[in-house]
Amino acid sequence: MILQTVLHAVFPPECLGCGARVESDFSICSTCWSDTPFVFGSCCDLCGVALPGQDASAERLICDECHAIARPWAQGRAVMHYAGTGRKLVLGLKHADRAEIARAAGPWLARAGAALMQDDPLIVPVPLHWRRLAARRFNQAALLAKALAETSGRDWLPDALIRARHTASQDGRDREGRFRNLDAAIRVNPRRAAQVAGRAVLLVDDVMTSGATLSAAAQALLAGGAGPVRVIALARVARDV
Numbered sequence: 001m002i003l004q005t006v007l008h009a010v011f012p013p014e015c016l017g018c019g020a021r022v023e024s025d026f027s028i029c030s031t032c033w034s035d036t037p038f039v040f041g042s043c044c045d046l047c048g049v050a051l052p053g054q055d056a057s058a059e060r061l062i063c064d065e066c067h068a069i070a071r072p073w074a075q076g077r078a079v080m081h082y083a084g085t086g087r088k089l090v091l092g093l094k095h096a097d098r099a100e101i102a103r104a105a106g107p108w109l110a111r112a113g114a115a116l117m118q119d120d121p122l123i124v125p126v127p128l129h130w131r132r133l134a135a136r137r138f139n140q141a142a143l144l145a146k147a148l149a150e151t152s153g154r155d156w157l158p159d160a161l162i163r164a165r166h167t168a169s170q171d172g173r174d175r176e177g178r179f180r181n182l183d184a185a186i187r188v189n190p191r192r193a194a195q196v197a198g199r200a201v202l203l204v205d206d207v208m209t210s211g212a213t214l215s216a217a218a219q220a221l222l223a224g225g226a227g228p229v230r231v232i233a234l235a236r237v238a239r240d241v
């Protein structure tokens with residue numbers, strides 16, 4: 001604690017969203033907090049999009065998009081919608097090497113994913129292709145998976161999944177194109193097959209847009225004998241928000 005006090009005197013903790021002074025490390029200020037569309041309350045049980053005004057105590061809630069697209073996973077959640085400061089934090093994590101954002105996200109992921117912790121899941125990140133890994137230096141999904149595993153005290157396996165072939169960027173593709181682009185692109189790492197088979201898995205990604213990447217990863221895990229597979233994203237791109 002003394003070291004931390006000294007560090008704070010030299011480097012006062014800054015808000016991850018705007019750089020304003022805050023009380024503790026790895027946090028956001030109240031202004032950024034209110035500008036971050038966290039998903040609290042009722043949400044889609046498959047993709048985590050907020051469904052405000054819907055009765056969560058009733059039947060399982062499924063959004064229109066998840067009714068239209070088959071999801072190979074059993075359940076899903078998102079910490080926040082991809083908008084406002086939520087978008088800023090995801091972009092900071094993705095492009096600016098701001099690993100401290102992943103650390104802050106550990107408790108957020110653990111809270112949003114509380115309903116997904118049945119069956120003692122193995123925490124697995126969506127893999128990043130090695131060429132992009134080299135260019136970007138780290139896999140942000142792996143940083144998030146590590147933070148969630150540490151916060152929730154679960155096992156995690158960063159290299160459980162690998163990209164089977166190079167996939168072109170998902171940017172600029174329509175929904176069908178995104179799914180086609182990823183067909184069979186992800187598979188279980190042969191060196192990890194025994195650790196994955198028979199295990200419940202919680203898949204982690206930074207952003208869920210169409211769900212194509214998470215679908216490819218979930219299908220690979222199911223083909224490798226894992227299950228049930230559940231998913232969590234830091235941010236869900238919601239069409240109407």
Ligand SMILES: [Zn+2]
Pocket residue numbers: 015016017018019020028029030031032033
């Ligand atoms: Zn702030």
Ligand SMILES: [Zn+2]
Pocket residue numbers: 044045046047048049062063064065066
């Ligand atoms: Zn949904």
